Amino acid sequence: MTAAIDVRMSPRHKAVLALLLGTQFMLAADFSIFNVALPAVGRGVGLGLAELQWVATTYALPAAGFTLLFGRVADLAGRRRMLFAGLALLAAASLLGGMANDPVALLAARAAQGLATAIAMPAALSLITTTFPEGPLRARALGLNGALTAAGFTCGALLGGVLTGALNWRWAFLVNVPVALVILAAGPRLIARDRDTGRDPNGRSSGGRGARLDVPGAVTVTLGLLALVWGATTGGAARWALVGAAVLLGAFWFVESRSPNPLAPVHVLRRATVALGNLGGLTTVSMATGATFLMTVHLQEELGLSPTATGLAFAATGLLALAGGAVAPRLIGPLRPSVVLGVGLAVQGLATAGLLVAGNVAWVLAGLAVCYFGNMVALVAYVVTATSGLPHHEQGLATGLSAMAQQVGMTVGIPLLSAAATVLGGVHPASGVAAAITLAVAAVVWLPGRATHPR
Structure with missing residues (x-):
């Protein structure tokens, strides 16, 4: 009852x-x-x-x-x-x-x-x-x-x-x-109204009038992420901004490890659930976004679909994503969230691998439909994984990290796979790169996640 x-x-x-x-x-x-x-x-x-x-x-x-x-x-x-x-x-x-x-x-x-x-x-x-x-x-x-x-x-x-x-x-x-x-x-x-979250386990104020914002951490992580997005989306000489992003994000970790009131406490960033969950989220979003771009080019430039027909085709294949959103919560419980995340990534990666030999419209749409199903399972599981086991006063940080992974993934997926298509000579080999990355992260998330995530 x-x-x-x-x-x-x-x-x-x-x-x-x-x-x-x-x-x-x-x-x-x-x-x-x-x-x-x-x-x-x-x-x-x-x-x-x-x-x-x-x-x-x-x-x-x-x-x-x-x-x-x-x-x-x-x-x-x-x-x-x-x-x-x-x-x-x-x-x-x-x-x-x-x-x-x-x-x-x-x-x-x-x-x-x-x-x-x-x-x-x-x-x-x-x-x-x-x-x-x-x-x-x-x-x-x-x-x-x-x-x-x-x-x-x-x-x-x-x-x-x-x-x-x-x-x-x-x-x-x-x-x-x-x-x-x-x-x-x-x-x-x-x-x-937000209830008073009191104090964290170390006795520090976790919200309200007594809390302080970690300004050095806020500056380094924000500038680092801005440099990352700028370098990924602008191209050309702006790619050097990626070096600056690496330096600034490294400085952010250094600052957080020594700050009395860190923006993102290192003990949270080191949690296996937080790290693996957001790695899975970044991967599933970036590779699905990039694969959609590749197949948009393939459907219009090589298979002759109009832009309107392509948009309608993506809308139709996206219906299977809704099924993934319904299935994922039913899997979480019997299976650990990190395991469900690994399964979703594996389904997405295998479906993306099928696009390597996509020679007609029906094959492309079938592959994308299964890809979107796996992507949706992974999307739900990564947020559950990345926010589980954390106290109330750290939920904003946890959801900020997961939302950041999603936003960065949507930004970097297309430039990354576009570069792969240019270097490797087409959308099909670039699909292979997307599949390999997704399957590798599926293994990284699933294997240690089985032992580290609490039920």
Whole structure:
């Protein structure tokens, strides 16, 4: 009887979850909503073809660079407060973008949207992990979150195309405004105020008035992530920024090991569940994003599909991802989350390997469908793995790390596999690289995870 009650969501739980999932869907859709609309955006504000990449880059830089920082700020200042602040900024930035008439205003609005994502996404995710206790309820909530996030990425491109065709490109910005305002109006009545998290096991204040932000850690990790994203997305001479990223992230680890109030305590970063979970998350997101790009090129350039048909094909194959989001929570429990993460990565890697010999449309779509299924299983399992076993006052940090892994993965996957396709002479061998990386990480995550992750 007790077990049955423990895994049942109350009506209030369902309402809070719906609100948070709506937030995550909107933030995920914002990442891809301009993919189809870019040419119209360029014509509207005077951006040339070579400059259109900045619409994506100005969003990705703050979205990936500030996520970890604001995940920890949510622990200190309050997750509810940071969620509402991020949504308010998103609404204002979207309104500014919808009214932009020149490149500076448009790119400023896109950068502000990326910053809003960095503020709101880890706050929303940590509200899920702190609202639902560790176990079946949290696994179910994170499964729905993974499915809705994947649906947001998929629907973003379709929504951008529909809005641009039926109205104009400005609605790709403006559509966020009423959605954010509805969430801001309903949120205060549904989401409880952050409870005092008290003190951590070492007696330090974990939140509230007595807490201090680790400024050196915040500066080094934020600049390091910005340099990483800049080097990965810009190319050319900017690739030297990757060296700076390595130096800054190394300095971040040094600072954290000696800080009395670290932004990301080293004992958390060293936890096998945190390290393996985020490694799996970074891999599954980056390789799925890169494989999607490779097959987009293959379907249009070599197999002759139109852009519209390609978009519809991806939407159809993405339906199997929703099944992965439903299956993953059922596997977590009988199996350890890290084992489920390894299984999801293995399925994704084997399906990607099948794309090595994809010679027709049906084969490509079948391979991608199975790839997306494994990707969704891995997405759910990596968040559960990376946030399990951590106290309440470190959930913002844990979800900030997992959101950062996701944002960085989406940013670096396409440049990495594009470079592989250039060096190896085509999308098929580059698919082999994606498969090899995914399967190698599946083994790394699964083997030690069996022994280190608590049930």
